[in-house]
Amino acid sequence: MKQNIATFSNWIIVLVGIPALMYLGRPFLVTFFIAIILAMVLSPVMDWLIKKGLGRGWAVLVCTLIVVLFFAILAGLLTYQISLVAKDLPRMEQKANDLLNQAQSFIQDKTGMAPEKQMDEVKQQVAKLGSLGMSFFGSFTNTVTNFFLMFVYLVLLLSHRHKIQKFLISCVEPSDKQQAYKLIFKARDTASMYIWGMLKDVTAMAIVYAIGFMIGGIKHGIFLAIIAAVFSFLPYIGNIIGGGTAAVLAMISGEPSAFLIVVGVMTVAQIIENYTLSPFLVGNAVGLNPFFSIVSIIVISMIWGIGGAIIALPLTGVIRVALLFSPHTKPMAEFMGDDDAS
Template sequence: MKEELSKLLKWVLLLIAIPAGLYLGKTFLAPLAIGAVLALMLIPVMDWFISRKISKGFSVALSTLILLLFFIFLGGLLFVQVKVIAKDWPEIEKQSGQYLEKAQRFVEEKSGLNPDQQLDKVKNVISKLGSSGPAALGSVGSVFANFILVIVYVVLLLSQRDRFVAFILRHFPEQEHFRVRKAMKEIRKTSGGYFFGMLKAMMILAILYGAGFLIGGVKYAFLLALIAAVFSFIPYVGNVVGGGLAAVLALVSGGPSSVLIVAIVMTAAQMIDNYVTQPYVVGKEVDLNPFMTITSVIAFGILWGIPGAIIAIPVTGILRVLFEYLPKTKSLAFVMGNEKPEKFLLKKEPEDAGKNA
């Protein structure tokens, strides 16, 4: 009895200590985890360069450069589209003013506050938020600093890759090395497969959104499609945020009809994404059931915010692989995965079995 209580207490302490440690150490752990996942994704690219007789140092540099070029490409697309909007800004500003007047009249009818009183309340809110301006600038600086830190981690992890592999192998007897290497290979496949799958899903969504917006005659179709598709990288929440931003921009640039088209196109594209792209392009790469997928995104989102939500699924997929290869945690891997439970369920005996005996 005491042994059972001791085991239960250990599990309770672990369930408390691990989330607390992750939350308290997020400033250090979140960039490191993102860097580790990205490094795992780039290992096949690095191996391809090495197989072409390129030195290890240059292979690391070229792999990291590809990652940077991807981020620069996304930033460049957004910059080009924002420049297009800037040309039409006076018209957008005029349209926004008309909607603001309508909103003020609506508020006045419902609350009795005239436009001047509404403006005073808005000024009060802005003045309260003003004190957070330096913090906002600090957060922008923090994001940039963390981005640089992530890239540094990627370079270091790739360059020291053999050392980390040797470190892991030293903890297992030689006869287990083949099995350990197989597990590490599956972890790399899970991490890289998820991100490449998400990139494919993002491209498919961008094409579907862009085509739908163009056919519907929505202004800034490519920008709206890009915004909505990029935010889809954040599971579940990203689609809502990206769709909201696209709808607001469509409203001030084209009116209610554009918002309706955006809503219809995004709903149709999301159905394709939910029932085709995610299960067959992304889901098979991590082998997680829907419960674990949603739970991991919520948990890591609470602990680490947006970065946590982005890497929640690949990290949980990596944990599932680890649990699968450790004998005492195979049941946890089963709970997290997609393996069908029917073969483990006990078959009920017929009720009249005893009578016939």
């Protein structure tokens, strides 16, 4: 009885203490764990480069350049598309003003609030947001700083990954070393398969969106397709945010019917993704059941924000693999797992 109470108390301490530690260490941990996930994703690439005769230092450099190149291509593509959209900004601004006037008239009809009163309310809200300007600047500065720190952590993790692995193995009993090796590689494969699968899935969806938008005659279809697809990295809510943003921009840049066309194309594309692309490209790489998938995204995103939402699934998948090591935590890992997952 005492042992059961002690076990229950330990779980309570873990479930309360870990979120508290994650929150208190947020400025450091979110960037560090993103780097850990990226290091796991790039480890197979680094192993392949070393087998081909490349030195460890050069392999680390190539892996880091792969990440830099990915962000550079994405930033360049977005910048080019934004430059095309900028040429249409005056007309889009006029269209937005027309839609705003229609919305004000609708609100006045339904609530009796005059347009001037509506604008006063908006100005008050803008003033409140303006008071947060310095904190926003600080957040933006921190984001840029953390982005560069992520690369520093990534280089260090890739350079010392064998030392880290050796340290982890040395922490277990000699009889458990073989199992520890297997779980380390399983954790790496869990993160790697999920991220690479998501990259393929997002790329495929961007192509499907772009083709659908162009067939539907949507202006700036490629730009809107990129916006909608990139948000897909945010599980569950990403499609809603990206699709809503793309639909509103399409309506402002084109005709009101463009909104319905974008929603229709994305609905069809989501059906294709859910039943063909996602199972084939991503599958259940993290091995989590739907309940823990949703809970992990909600909890980690509440603590770590957007960065946490992006890595919530692979991080929780890695934690589940770690829980498989001990007989005391294995029941929890099995509870978190999907029965259909390998």
